[in-house]
Amino acid sequence: MWKKVFNVIxxxxxxxxxxxxxxxxxxxxxxxxxxxxxxxxxxxxxxxxLMGVSAIWLIVSSIISNGEIKMAESRYKHxx
Numbered sequence: 001m002w003k004k005v006f007n008v009i010x011x012x013x014x015x016x017x018x019x020x021x022x023x024x025x026x027x028x029x030x031x032x033x034x035x036x037x038x039x040x041x042x043x044x045x046x047x048x049x050l051m052g053v054s055a056i057w058l059i060v061s062s063i064i065s066n067g068e069i070k071m072a073e074s075r076y077k078h079x080x
Contacts, residue, residue: 007061007069010054017051 023029036043062069 003061003065004070004072006057008071010057010061011069011071013050013054014058017048017054 020032033039033044
């Protein structure tokens with residue numbers, strides 16, 4: 001149960017980070033550093049660390065579960 005919660009949280013953080021880097025690449029706008037008033041502010045560094053930890057969690061989680069990142073219970077368990 002807790003692994004699925006962590007997977008959803010990590011996946012959400014990684015999506016936010018990916019969208020932020022897309023904005024940096026296309027428009028040269030860093031929304032994370034703008035939200036926390038600077039590229040080296042405590043908030044920005046914390047968010048970037050959380051993104052890195054989330055990426056590591058998703059890698060480890062997929063290795064532990066043989067390549068599957070489970071977000072919720074399967075509705076079709078009877079077919080497996």
